Amino acid sequence: SGELYCSLPNPRNVRFESINMKNVLHWSAPEGTGVGVVYKVKYAVYGVGKWIRKPECRNINRTWCDLSSETSDYEEQYYASVKAFLNGTCSDWMETTRFNPLTDTKIDPPMVSVSSTDRSISIILTAPEKWKRSPEEESISLLQVYPGLQYNVSVLNKKTKKRWFFSISNNTLVVPWLEPGTTYCVSAQIHVTTPVLDSGFSKEHCITTLKDK
Amino acid sequence: GACRVSISMTEIRAGFTAIKTNIQSRDPIRTLSILSHPHSLHKVKSSDRCCITYQLFTFYVDKVFKHCRTEDSFVNRKISSIANSFLSTRRKLGQCREQNNCLCGEESTEKFKQILANYEGLNVTSAAMKSLGELDILLDWMEKSR
Amino acid sequence: VLGGAALLPAPQSISILSTNMKHFLTWSPVIVQGATVRYSVEFQGEYEREYANGSWIPISECSLTTATVCNLTEDISATVAYKLRVRAELGATRSQWGTTKGFFNRAMTSLTPPLLRAVADGHHLLVELADMGPSFQFWVLYWRKGQESRVQQKVVKEVSSVVHLDTMEAGAEYCVKAQTHVEAINRSSSFSPTQCVRAQGDTS
Numbered sequence: 001s002g003e004l005y006c007s008l009p010n011p012r013n014v015r016f017e018s019i020n021m022k023n024v025l026h027w028s029a030p031e032g033t034g035v036g037v038v039y040k041v042k043y044a045v046y047g048v049g050k051w052i053r054k055p056e057c058r059n060i061n062r063t064w065c066d067l068s069s070e071t072s073d074y075e076e077q078y079y080a081s082v083k084a085f086l087n088g089t090c091s092d093w094m095e096t097t098r099f100n101p102l103t104d105t106k107i108d109p110p111m112v113s114v115s116s117t118d119r120s121i122s123i124i125l126t127a128p129e130k131w132k133r134s135p136e137e138e139s140i141s142l143l144q145v146y147p148g149l150q151y152n153v154s155v156l157n158k159k160t161k162k163r164w165f166f167s168i169s170n171n172t173l174v175v176p177w178l179e180p181g182t183t184y185c186v187s188a189q190i191h192v193t194t195p196v197l198d199s200g201f202s203k204e205h206c207i208t209t210l211k212d213k
Numbered sequence: 214g215a216c217r218v219s220i221s222m223t224e225i226r227a228g229f230t231a232i233k234t235n236i237q238s239r240d241p242i243r244t245l246s247i248l249s250h251p252h253s254l255h256k257v258k259s260s261d262r263c264c265i266t267y268q269l270f271t272f273y274v275d276k277v278f279k280h281c282r283t284e285d286s287f288v289n290r291k292i293s294s295i296a297n298s299f300l301s302t303r304r305k306l307g308q309c310r311e312q313n314n315c316l317c318g319e320e321s322t323e324k325f326k327q328i329l330a331n332y333e334g335l336n337v338t339s340a341a342m343k344s345l346g347e348l349d350i351l352l353d354w355m356e357k358s359r
Numbered sequence: 360v361l362g363g364a365a366l367l368p369a370p371q372s373i374s375i376l377s378t379n380m381k382h383f384l385t386w387s388p389v390i391v392q393g394a395t396v397r398y399s400v401e402f403q404g405e406y407e408r409e410y411a412n413g414s415w416i417p418i419s420e421c422s423l424t425t426a427t428v429c430n431l432t433e434d435i436s437a438t439v440a441y442k443l444r445v446r447a448e449l450g451a452t453r454s455q456w457g458t459t460k461g462f463f464n465r466a467m468t469s470l471t472p473p474l475l476r477a478v479a480d481g482h483h484l485l486v487e488l489a490d491m492g493p494s495f496q497f498w499v500l501y502w503r504k505g506q507e508s509r510v511q512q513k514v515v516k517e518v519s520s521v522v523h524l525d526t527m528e529a530g531a532e533y534c535v536k537a538q539t540h541v542e543a544i545n546r547s548s549s550f551s552p553t554q555c556v557r558a559q560g561d562t563s
Contacts, residue, residue: 044243044244046243046246046249047243047244047245047246047249047250048244048250049244050244075249075253075255075353076249077249077349077350079243097234097237097238098237098346100349100353102353103230103349103353147356147357148356152517152519154519155523157480160480162480162521163520163521164480164483164485164521164522164523165519165520165521165522165523166522166523167515167516167517167522175523176482176526177481177482177483177526177527178481179481191517193223193516194222194223194226194352194356195226195230195349195352195353195356196223196226196227196230219542219545221437221438221542221543223493224436224437224543228436274406274410275410278406278410278411279410279411286416286417286419287419289416290416290418290433290434293402293404293406293407293416293434294433294434294436294437296404296406296407296410296411297404297405297406297436297437297439297441298436298437298438299406300404300405300406300409300410300437300439301405301437301438301439
C-alpha cells in the first residue's frame with residue numbers, strides 16, 4: 001500500500017507483556033503526540049516469510065493489542081510491529097525484540113487450598129493454566145508446558161512466628177503433628193529450573209487447627 | 214540403549230539469556246530460520262534425538278561460535294562460556310556414540326541436511342550470528358524432550 | 360621509574376585459588392619504585408585453543424587493575440581445561456605475559472562441607488543451610504538416633520532459610536548431616552559434622 005511520507009515520531013517501547021502465555025503487545029504513544037493518534041499492528045512468525053496484519057487492531061487509538069491467539073504455539077517465536085498515524089502522516093514500523101512465549105512469559109502463583117484437622121493441615125496446589133481462546137477450549141496446565149515445574153511452599157506458625165519451607169514436585173502436601181488450636185499461614189510459589197521461571201508467592205491462606213478433642 | 218548425559222543446561226541457558234537480545238538484534242532477517250523452518254526440531258522422533266543433538270552440538274562447535282566474535286567484551290566472554298560448555302557436552306555425547314547409543318536414522322540425517330542448507334544459504338557471519346541467536350530454540354527442544 | 364625501553368618484568372607466582380566453585384587468579388606484585396603498576400588478565404578455554412586459533416579473551420574487570428587478584432568465576436563456567444595469563448603495564452610499557460603452568464579445570468575446585476544447623480520445632484525436624492550459590496545442591500541425611508541403618512536422604516536444591524525434613528516421634532532424638540553436590544562437575548564435598556536434636560514430648 002502506498003505509504004505516505006512518514007514524519008510522525010515513532011511509537012516507543014514496543015514489547016510483549018505475557019502472563020501464563022496471554023501475550024499482549026504494548027507500546028507507548030509517539031513523543032509529543034496528543035489525542036487522535038491511531039495505530040496499525042502486524043506480526044510475524046520468526047523464520048516464516050510474511051508479516052500478517054491484525055484486523056482487530058487496525059486504526060485503534062489504544063496502546064495495546066492482544067496477540068495471544070496468534071502467538072499461542074509456544075514452539076514458535078514471533079515479532080510484532082506497530083505503526084502510528086495522525087493527520088495524514090505516519091511513523092515508521094516499530095518492532096519488538098524476538099518473542100519466545102516459553103521463556104518470555106511470566107507465571108502466576110499457584111492456587112492454594114488448605115484444610116485442617118486437629119493436628120495436621122493438608123495443602124493442595126494448582127498450577128495456573130495456559131491462556132486459551134475460549135472457556136470451551138481444552139485447558140492446558142503449565143505443568144504440561146514445563147515438565148520440571150516444582151512448588152516451593154512456606155508454612156508460617158503464627159504463634160511461634162517460625163516459617164518452614166518445603167520443596168515438592170507433586171501438588172499435595174500434608175503437614176502432620178501440628179499444634180492444636182494454632183493458626184498456620186500457607187503460601188506457595190512455582191519454580192521452573194530451566195528455563196529459569198519463578199512465580200511470585202501466592203497470597204497467604206491461613207487456617208487454624210482444631211482444638212484438642 | 215538410552216544415551217543419558219548430564220548437561221549443564223542451567224549454565225548454558227544463563228549464558229545465552231545474558232546476551233540473547235544483543236545477539237538477536239544483530240540478525241535482521243526475520244523470514245529465515247536455521248533450526249526451526251521449514252522443519253521443526255519438535256517433530257524429530259525420540260529415537261533420533263541423541264543423534265540430532267550430537268550433530269547440532271558439533272555444528273555449533275565446528276561452524277558457529279568461531280564466527281560470532283563481537284566488539285563487545287561481555288558478549289565475547291559469554292560466547293566463550295557457551296562454546297566451552299558445548300565442547301564438554303559434545304564430548305560426553307561422543308562417548309555415547311562410541312557405545313552405539315546414539316544412532317542416526319534417516320529422519321535426523323535429513324533434518325540435519327536441511328539445517329546445513331539453511332546455514333549455507335547465508336554468508337558465514339550472518340549465518341553464524343543467526344544460529345547463535347536461535348540457541349534457545351535448541352535449548353527449548355532439548356529441555357522439552359528430556 | 361623505568362627509563363625508555365627498559366623492560367617491565369612479567370608477574371610471577373601466578374596461581375589459581377578455587378574453593379566451592381569460586382575461582383581466583385593471584386600473582387605477585389611487580390615493584391617499580393615510585394610508580395603504580397597495573398595488570399591485565401586474559402583467559403583461554405579449550406574451545407579457543409582447539410577451534411579459535413588459540414585466541415585469548417580479556418576479562419574487563421581485571422583490565423588495568425592495580426589489584427593482584429582477579430575473580431575468574433563468571434568466565435570459568437564450563438568443565439574444560441583453561442589457561443590464564445597476566446601481564447604488567449606501566450604507561451605504554453607492557454611486560455611479557457605470565458601464564459599459568461598447566462591447565463585449570465573447575466572440576467579441581469575444593470569443596471568444603473556445608474554450614475548446617477539442625478532444628479527441632481515440636482515434632483518437626485528442620486535444617487538451616489547456608490546458601491552457596493546456584494551450582495550447589497545439598498544432600499541431607501537424617502536418621503533416628505540408634506537406628507543408624509535407617510538413614511533417609513533429602514536433596515535440597517534451593518536454599519530458603521529453614522527447610523522441612525520430616526516429622527519426629529515424640530521425645531526421640533534425631534541426627535542430621537549434609538554434604539554439598541555440584542552437578543556440573545559431578546563431585547561432592549565431605550560431610551558436615553553430625554548434629555542431633557530432640558523432638559518435643561515423651562518417648563513412647
